[in-house]
Amino acid sequence: MGGVSPGADRGAERGAATDPAQNRDPGLQPERTRLAWRRTTLSSTVAAVLAMKASLHGGVHVQGVVVCALCCALWLGFLAVAHLRIRTLTAEGVPPALAPRHATTAVLCTVAVAVCAAVLVY
Amino acid sequence: MIDFVRNVQLWFAPQEISEEGRTPDYRFSLANERTFLAWLRTALALIGGGFAVDQFLPHLRWAWRAGLALALLAAGVLCSLRAVNHWVRCERAMRRGEDLPVSRFPALLSIAVAIVAVAMVVVVIAGWAG
Numbered sequence: 226m227g228g229v230s231p232g233a234d235r236g237a238e239r240g241a242a243t244d245p246a247q248n249r250d251p252g253l254q255p256e257r258t259r260l261a262w263r264r265t266t267l268s269s270t271v272a273a274v275l276a277m278k279a280s281l282h283g284g285v286h287v288q289g290v291v292v293c294a295l296c297c298a299l300w301l302g303f304l305a306v307a308h309l310r311i312r313t314l315t316a317e318g319v320p321p322a323l324a325p326r327h328a329t330t331a332v333l334c335t336v337a338v339a340v341c342a343a344v345l346v347y
Numbered sequence: 348m349i350d351f352v353r354n355v356q357l358w359f360a361p362q363e364i365s366e367e368g369r370t371p372d373y374r375f376s377l378a379n380e381r382t383f384l385a386w387l388r389t390a391l392a393l394i395g396g397g398f399a400v401d402q403f404l405p406h407l408r409w410a411w412r413a414g415l416a417l418a419l420l421a422a423g424v425l426c427s428l429r430a431v432n433h434w435v436r437c438e439r440a441m442r443r444g445e446d447l448p449v450s451r452f453p454a455l456l457s458i459a460v461a462i463v464a465v466a467m468v469v470v471v472i473a474g475w476a477g
Contacts, residue, residue, distance in 0.1 A: 254377045261384040268391040275398035282402065322376040322438070328383060328431050329358040335387060335427040339394045339420045346401050346416045 259314045265331075266307045272338055273300035279345050292341050299341075303334040357435045364435070368442035379437045386430035389456075393423035404470075411470055415463065422459050 276296040280289045306327050314320050357364055397419035404412055429452050436448045 252374060254374045258377045258381055258384075261381045265384045265388050265391070268388045268395075272391045272395045272398070275395050275402070279398050279402050319373050320377065322370075322373070323380045323383075323434075325358050325360065325364060325431075325435060325438075328434055331387060332427045332431040335390055335394065336424050339397070339424045339427075342394060342397050342401070342420050343417060346397075346413050346420075 255314045255320050258320075259311050262307045262311050262314070266304060269300060269303045269335070269338075272335075273297070276338055276341060276345075279342070288344075292345060296338060296341055299334045299337050303331055306331050306334075351432070354432050354435050357439070358431055364438055364442065367439060368444060371441040375441055376438065379434060379441070382437075383430050383434040386433070387427055390423045390427035390430060393419050393426060397423065406474065407470060415466060415470070418459075418463055422456065422463075426456060 273296050277293050280293040280296065282289075310323065310327060397416045400419060401412060401416040404415075407415075429450075433448065433450060433452070440447050
C-alpha cells in the first residue's frame, strides 16, 4: 500500500483526459460509492418515515410533533451531507476522500434518530 | 482509551488526518467510504427495527417491547459510532502504510442480533401460547 501505486497514476491521467471513453475508471469506483450513498439515503428515509409514524401514533400531541419535526430536520441534514458528497463524486477528475466532518455529521444524525426513538419508546 | 479519545478528535479534524503519511490511491479511500456506508446502513436498519418492534408488536407486554426496542436502538447507536471510528482508523492506517485495524465488533454484533432474534422467537411463541 506504501509507495505510488499504478492506480494513482491512472487516476491522475483520468482527471486530465478529455476523451469520455478514457475518462472512465474501469472499476467504476466513484459510481459505486455514489450509489452506496444513494442506498444509505434510502435507508435513512425508511428510518425517518418509521420515526414519523411512531411519533404521530395515537393522536397529535406536543411531544410527538416536536419529535416528528426533529426527525424531519435530522433526515434533511443527512440528505444535505449525501447530496454534497454525491455532487463531489459526480464531478470530473479524481474525487477527494470523504471529509471526517461529513462522516461524523452523518453518524450523529443517525444517533440522534435513535435517541428520538428511545424517547418515543418511553 | 487514549487512542479512542485521539480518534474522536480526528472525527472532527480533517486537516490532522491529511497531515499524516501520504495520500493512498483514491480507490482505497472510496472502498473505505463504502464500507463505512454499509455499516451506517446496518445501523439504520437496526434503528428501523427498533421502531418496528415498538410500533408493530402492540400486544406485547410493555417491558418486553421496550426492552427489545431499546436493545435494537442501542445496537444501532453503537454500530454507527463504531462505523465512523473504524473508518478513521482505516484511513489513518492507509496513510501511514500500516496494516488495517482488526476488530471483534462484527462478531459481537452477530451475537447480539442472534440473541435478539431468539428473544423474538420466544416472545412470539409465548404470545401464541398465552
